Amino acid sequence: MFKKEMASLSILALLASCSGDDGSDGVNGNDGLNSLLNHETLVFGDSECSFGGFRINSGLDADSDGALSDNEVNNTSYDCEANTVGSEGAILPYSVLRNDIEDGAKQGAYFEIRNGGYGSDMVKHPTNASQFYALTDRGPNAVYTGEHGTGKIFPVADYTPRIGLFEIQDNGDVKKLEDILLKRPDGSLITGLPNSSSLGGTGETPYAVLDDGTIEVLREDMSLAYDETSNPIKLDDYGLDGEGLVALSDGTFWVSDEYGPHMVHFDADGVEIERINAFTDDARVTFNLPAEFANRRANRGMEGLAVTPDEKTLVGIMQSTMYNPSSAVKALDLVRIVTIDLETGNVSQFLYQQEKTQNSQSGIFALSATEFVVIERDGAFFASDVDAMKHLYKIDISDATDLETITDSGAWVQDEVLGLTKNGLTIEEVVLNESWDGLTNITPVTKTFLVDLVAEVQYPHDKLEGMWFINESTIGVINDDDFATWSTSRVLEQKYLDAGQTDIDSNTLYIIEDLDLVLYL
Secondary structure, eight states: OHHHHHHHHHHHHHHHHTSSOOOOOOOOOOOOOOEEEEEEEEEETOSSOTEEEEEEEEEEOTTOSSSOOGGGEEEEEEEEOOOSSOTTOEEOOOEEEEEEEEOTTSTTOEEEEEEOOTTSEEEEOSSOTTEEEEEOOSOSOEEEEETTEEEEEETTTTOOOEEEEEEEOTTSOEEEEEEEEOBOTTSOBOOSOOOOGGGTOOOOEEEEEOTTSOEEEOBSOTTSOOBTTTBOBOOOTTOOOEEEEEEOTTSOEEEEESSSOOEEEEOTTSBEEEEEESOTTOTTEEEEOOGGGGGOBTTBSEEEEEEOTTSOEEEEEESSOOOSSOGGGOSOOEEEEEEEETTTOOEEEEEEEOSSTTOBOOOEEESSSSEEEEEEEOSOOTTTOTTOOEEEEEEEOTTSOOGGGOOOBTTEEEETTTEEEETTEEHHHHHHHHOGGGOTTOOOOEEEEEEEHHHHHOOOOSOEEEEEEEETTEEEEEEOOGGGEEEETTEEEEOBSSTTSOSBOOOEEEEEOSOOOGGGO
16 A cells, blocks of 8 residues: 555645646756777778788867878778788799600609799889789700710700799788899890809700700700810800899899899899809800809708898899818808898998708898898608798898908918908808807897798798898798709600699798888898
């Protein structure tokens, strides 16, 4: 009874309170500020979204102009596209150069010689973030011994080394946009054939595979028999076995190679402008490398080339220990780095210590004037060797000893042919005899591990050789597929990644994210 009465009284009181006159209107408040939102499209290579996406800015329109200005933004977020290349990588397009040679790996079958071959190095396009250049070496080849000695088979003997321009597509595919064929100063096409011995030739005899499959020594006129005087073995003093690539903002390129080693400057059309090497008698040379660089190990020359951000200094790294003064020092872990001032020709030299003897330093790019990223790898395939090594390292030369600054004192003498020596022995011989402890006054470059490509993407290729600096946390890498051409027991065959011979090696781009480079810029 009590609860019902209380409820009735509450309803009556409510009705009474609603039955009086309306009160006067209150004072109007200030208009509120509009909240604005805008989306900014980000392209490939952006520092926040490597594969593009959107930057989303929000804030209040303080000046009521209907637009969100920078000083009105109070929150920024990102909607980034995923890595469209993925862990499997993106295969570069290729054409077939020849498919009429029997596959030594499969009886009764023929194999494809592919172009392909764009894995000797890669470098970012100076102005287009989604494009990169990639370099071929001298062309398809394999070890061979014939009646004129040990050398190489060149199944496409007139192949012209080239630079390809590639672009990554929105779906992660790679498209080739252009080929730049490399040329002599007169505009004629170069080949990849060895140089003469006085200009850095490796002493390799070139052999050709004829249309009928027979193999003959390559000579000036293939329609005539070999004659040492009237029809000699064909060489090419402009021939390059390109391994390092730099693309400058003016559209020109520098290429380093394994023959001389030579460092050659090409214009945007691929015509030679100038060159640098260790041969003082070479009339083509603008500047000279130190004489000891002529003692490079055959097929392990200047494998990597970079330019400092101001584009004033070239930085070259040798692939492995040089034969300085002979092959007796072959099994070492000492690698030389050389820098060349492009205005003065001034040279500096530094030492890098490898993780394993006879590893390969097969790529380099600059983060600053003194800091670089380098490739260090072995030659193993992951499918057959789970311990295959494909690493990237950050290095710093700022506290390393410049060999060129060490003056003659006591045991240490600068030799005109061999470079810095200790008691008459080369740097390489000192390490061979005394280990690195013998270099008491020399500090190598500092070295910091960056990433293991085998752990990251189970990298299946033997030759990790090129890097593309995309942004401060992202790097692209590429392999040398050797034009999909290989040899076993000096017999030509298809190059496979697996023992079952089902997976043909191809130029493949991988993109690695979440790297720590920002502090080095």
